[in-house]
Structures are given as structure tokens and as C-alpha cells.
Amino acid sequence: MSIRLAPSHAIFLALALALTFAMNRSAIAAKFSLNNLIILAPASLLAIVLVGVIVFSQWGREEDQGESLRKTAGDILLLALFCGFCGSMFYIGFDVATFFFVWLGIVICGERSLWKPPLFSLVFTATVTSAFGALFPFPMPTLVF
Template identity: 35%
Template sequence: MGEPSQRRVVIWGHLLLLCVVAVVILAYWLDARGTSLKINNLLLVQPAAIFGLILVALVLPQVFPKVPREDVPDAAQRRKELLEVGRVALLAGAFGIFVFSLETIGFDIATFVFVAVGLYLCGEKKLWVVGTYSAVFSVLVVYGYQALVPYPFPLTIL
């Protein structure tokens, strides 16, 4: 007997996403039940949560698909994919730091630093371009939004 032509693989990222969705739905359902068991509280949330969990169970088999042996990614492909996800993770991380530092270090400095880091991560290697663009863009966006929006933006320099 020869080798089977198909192999079952695990899509770990999809499994993680599905776990997050399931945990959020379950936690929300339990929290809603903990708040009150009255019908005005659970009329939509409870059936929707149960339906959501059933759907998670229905999607779960798609996390373990059978793929033709020739389509199973080899080590080089996996490394390339990991690199791509790594770049996204770095940008997402920088974005997260930017968001949480806005009110601490001011919108002006946070914007300048994030645009500079973002430009570099996205492939701009000329440092004078990185510095000039980040500075000009930060000034324009801060003054532009300040003129339009009634809320004050916490600033450090501008």
C-alpha cells in the first residue's frame, strides 16, 4: 500500500481565533446570566450566545482540513509565512504602543515616533526621509484635527 494522498493539518492560528471567539461568547453569556436571569436581560443575549457556540462547534472541523500531500507547506514556506506574520505583529505592536501612549507622551510626540517607526518597518530605509516625513505629517495632522474637532488633544510640544 502506498502513502495516503491526503494529510490532515492543523491551522493553529485559526484554532486560536476560534478559541478567542468561543471564550468571549461564553464569558459574556455567563456575565449576562450573573447580572440577572430576568427575561429582559437574556431575551436576545442567551439564544444568540448559544447559537454562537453551536456555530463555533460547526466551524471547528474546518480547523483540521485534509489537504493533498503536495499542498502541505514545507519548512521554507512555513518560515516565509512566519516572517510575514512577524512583520504584521511588529507593526501591530508599534500601533498598540502608539495608542496607549497618546495621552501619556502627547499626541504630537506619539504620532512622530509611530510614523517614523511605521515608515521604517514598512521599508523606508532613508533616515532623513523618515525624520522629515514624520515631523511634517505630525504637525499637519495635529493642527488639522485640532481645527476640526471640539475636543482638546493632549500635546507635549505643539
């Protein structure tokens, strides 16, 4: 049996791992202290675990060429959406940009319900904005929260 991943998924997972290791190396080289690594180390561990789960969940799966192309197009669309999120958060606020990014991301990934994406997006945005506001000592540009 082999692992069947779309090429775009494999590239994304490899980039995620490379960036995770690079950020940890940079943070540890800057200052090896609890305050410097309190968010980065658990997030990095979670990223590594999630990459492993994704890779092992694809073990032995068969995928046709059409499905691979559809996934690649979806990946590119999500990447473009993320670029829009990063570019817009300073103009419309972190909270509003996060709300629309999560909502559209859920819809792009296949959710067809009319009420679940905006509800989840609202709860997620409120939680993340509140948590980041409490964790970080600098103000984030927000519009609603």
C-alpha cells in the same frame, strides 16, 4: 489564478472591513445626519477602496512560506507598536506619539534612508495635529504643537 495573502493580512483586512461596517451602522443608528457622518463616511469609503486595492494587487502573486512568516512577524510588530502609540499618547502627547509611531512604522516597513522617515513623520504629524485641532471641538493632549 488565485489571490495570495498572508493569513495575518487576510485577517487584518477582514477585521478592518467588519469594524468599518460596524462603526457606520452604529453612527447611522445613533443619528443619520451630515454632522455625525462627515468624517466617518469618507474614511469608511476610503478604507473599503484601500482593502479592495490591496486584495486585487495580490491577484496571482506567488509567495513562499518564509516570506509569509516574515510578513506575519512584521504585522505583529506593527500591531504592538500601535498599542504602544495608543497607550502613550495620553502621557507624551498625541503629536509626539504620532511622530514616533509613524517614524518607527516606516522603518519597520522597510525604509532604509536615514532622513526620509523622520522628515515624513514630522510633516505628517504637523498636518494631522493641526487638522484634528481644527476639526474637533475638544482639546487634544499635545506636547509640542
